[in-house]
Structures are given as structure tokens and as C-alpha cells.
Amino acid sequence: MEHSTLRWGIAGAGAIARRFCHDVNQFATAGRVVAIAARDATRAADFASQQALPHAYGSYLALAESPEVDAVYVATIHPEHAAIARLMLEHGKHVLVEKPAVLRVADWDELVELAHRRGVLLMEAMKVMCFPAWRALWEQLPALAPVRRVRAAFGSCAEPGGKLFDPMLAGGAGWDVGVYGVWLYVALCHRLGLDCPAPRSELSRGPSGVDEQCRFYFDGALGGEIGASIVAELDKAAHLEGDDWQLEIAGKWWNPQQVRWWGETAGEIARPVEGGMQFQADHFAACVAAGLLDAPWVPQALSRQVIGILESALT
Ligand SMILES: NC(=O)c1ccc[n+]([C@@H]2O[C@H](COP(=O)([O-])OP(=O)(O)OC[C@H]3O[C@@H](n4cnc5c(N)ncnc54)[C@H](OP(=O)(O)O)[C@@H]3O)[C@@H](O)[C@H]2O)c1
Numbered sequence: 001m002e003h004s005t006l007r008w009g010i011a012g013a014g015a016i017a018r019r020f021c022h023d024v025n026q027f028a029t030a031g032r033v034v035a036i037a038a039r040d041a042t043r044a045a046d047f048a049s050q051q052a053l054p055h056a057y058g059s060y061l062a063l064a065e066s067p068e069v070d071a072v073y074v075a076t077i078h079p080e081h082a083a084i085a086r087l088m089l090e091h092g093k094h095v096l097v098e099k100p101a102v103l104r105v106a107d108w109d110e111l112v113e114l115a116h117r118r119g120v121l122l123m124e125a126m127k128v129m130c131f132p133a134w135r136a137l138w139e140q141l142p143a144l145a146p147v148r149r150v151r152a153a154f155g156s157c158a159e160p161g162g163k164l165f166d167p168m169l170a171g172g173a174g175w176d177v178g179v180y181g182v183w184l185y186v187a188l189c190h191r192l193g194l195d196c197p198a199p200r201s202e203l204s205r206g207p208s209g210v211d212e213q214c215r216f217y218f219d220g221a222l223g224g225e226i227g228a229s230i231v232a233e234l235d236k237a238a239h240l241e242g243d244d245w246q247l248e249i250a251g252k253w254w255n256p257q258q259v260r261w262w263g264e265t266a267g268e269i270a271r272p273v274e275g276g277m278q279f280q281a282d283h284f285a286a287c288v289a290a291g292l293l294d295a296p297w298v299p300q301a302l303s304r305q306v307i308g309i310l311e312s313a314l315t
Helices: 015-027 041-051 060-064 078-090 104-118 131-142 175-190 278-289 301-312
Strands: 008-009 031-037 055-057 071-076 094-097 122-124 149-155 200-205 211-218 223-229 236-241 245-249 258-263 267-270
Touching: 008 015, 008 060, 015 031, 015 041, 015 278, 031 041, 031 060, 041 094, 055 060, 060 078, 071 078, 071 278, 078 094, 094 278, 104 122, 104 301, 122 278, 122 301, 131 245, 131 258, 131 267, 149 175, 175 211, 175 223, 175 301, 200 301, 211 301, 223 245, 267 301
Parallel strands: 008 031, 008 071, 031 055, 071 094, 094 122, 149 223
Antiparallel strands: 149 236, 200 211, 211 223, 236 245, 245 258, 258 267
């Protein structure tokens, strides 16, 4: 199959599904969203009409069985990811699953094994890894090394009483936004060839029992402090330090467009973009076209490490 013709379907007609659909159909170079599935047929039809999609399905099974779709973007709330991804893989679809990919390492291992057996691609939608500024930083990072320390957070005030405060829906800061910072730490270790130690975690639980704030402290060759909150605004820039240099991923570091560093050497990467979700879709499509069963920019092994860290800390 030509990756220029990758046909996307989306499972779940929620908030992030709209952004993905918009960004891919507006800006992606390799593929188009052609279908939406929701648990409710009217909801799917409304989404399809608003986004000008030719196909709408009133169940995830109908999407899995659709001959019109090559790849499925799983955009439901996190506790549903594992079952829906499994359904799509069983039907031979390539799967891009939103973060956190799943909530248990055992589920991830099962999905990876299933994807390999079916000869299809499974990738977590950790979009930061695919932004042009990030790819440029990844190229330049070894020249700046050794990196001694990383500090990053993701925190904002979520709707009080909403799904993120519900323990039955795997609410909490760690799964929702801590996953970004833990990914950053794990990916840096991978890029720099360093071991990734288990972190010490501090959780602050709210009245519903979910972790409203959490912090992960990593000791090792790369020190790390990763914060997450659903009740407070936290610093949006990420910071890396070497012996005699500092680096900042400015703005919202999880949508990286500008990187600056200073010290013995100074430099800047500026890659302003429109949209943002199209880059992971294009990387995914390129991997499918090349017949890859794992995505080099967002490897399954790193998803596994991140899930393992969060599963140990949060459950
Ligand atoms: N990459 C990013 O930038 C980014 C940003 C935000 C969120 N996310 C991730 O994307 C996923 C979806 O987030 P969202 O904010 O888009 O969520 P959302 O709008 O609240 O819900 C997404 C879909 O999940 C299904 N759903 C909602 N509540 C449910 C319930 N109680 N039981 C079963 N299914 C339910 C619905 O599917 P139907 O339409 O079929 O009913 C809904 O449309 C999450 O895993 C989140 O972590 C990623």
C-alpha cells in the first residue's frame, strides 16, 4: 500500500479526535481521515458531517470490519484503549493509540505480540516525538552531551468533577499528563544510551482518591524531576542541563517549536508549525509504507517502559 493513500478511521468522537481529524486532513502529507466511529450512531454521523468524512459508524466493531480503512486512531478515554486497540488489531488494522497507550504492561505486551503476529503497526500517539523541532533537537543532542539533568512538568486545571477526577476512569495527573514527562525522561535516556532507573514518586491524592498532583524523581547518570498536575498550572518549558550549559524547550514543551541553549556554546532551533498532530500521522504512514512493525521515532519498547513506571507508581 502507498503511504500517500493511508486511510484513517477514528475510534471515539471526542475532543482530541476532532483535533487529529482537523490536523491530518488539513496538514498531513501521507494519509487522510475518512471514517469516524462512536458508540452512538448519531454522534458519529454528526462528527462525519462536521468534518466532511465519507464514513460514519455507530460501533467500534463496524469500524474494525470496515474495508474503507487501513489504520485506526484510538481516541477514547484511557481505560478503553486496550480493548479497542485489540479489536482493531484482530481485524488487521494498523493502530495509533492515544497516550497513555494502556494502563498495564501486560496489556501492552499482549497488543505488541498481536500486532506483530498480524503484521501491522502499533504505535502510541506520543506526538511530541514527531515534531520537527524535536527531531532537530534529537539530531543535535549528542553533540551537547553529557546531559546531567532534566526538569519538566505538565500541569493545568482540569474541569472539577470531570473524568480526570474519577478513579473508575483511571483519572489523575499521572496517567493524564505525567505520561508526557516520563516519556521525555525515558526517551532522553534511550537517545543518550543511559540506563533508565526506577523513579521515586510523590503523589498528592484528592478527595476522590485520584492523584491530583505527582512528581517523579530519577537518580542516575541523568537526573530527572518530572511534575504533573490537574489542579495547578505548572511551568510549561522543559529544561535540560549539562556541566556548563542549559537548554530550554520553550513554550509548551510537549508541542515543541523553539529550543534554545546557552553556556559554552549557544544555539537555537526554531521550527514553527501549524496544527501539530499531523507529524505523528505522517511518521506512522511512512512506517506502514515501509512495512515496519515498530515506529523508530516512538518505539514500542519506550511505551512499555513508560507504562511500567506509571503502573508501579500509580496503582
Ligand atoms: N495527544 C494529545 O494532545 C491529547 C490531548 C488530550 C487528550 N489526549 C488523550 O486522548 C484520549 C481522549 O481524550 P479526550 O479529551 O478526547 O476525551 P473525551 O472527549 O472525554 O472522550 C473521548 C471519547 O471516549 C469515549 N468516552 C468518553 N467517556 C466515556 C466513558 N465514561 N466510558 C466509555 N467511553 C467514554 C467517547 O467515545 P464515543 O464518542 O464513542 O462515545 C468519547 O468521545 C485520552 O486517552 C487522552 O489522554 C491526548
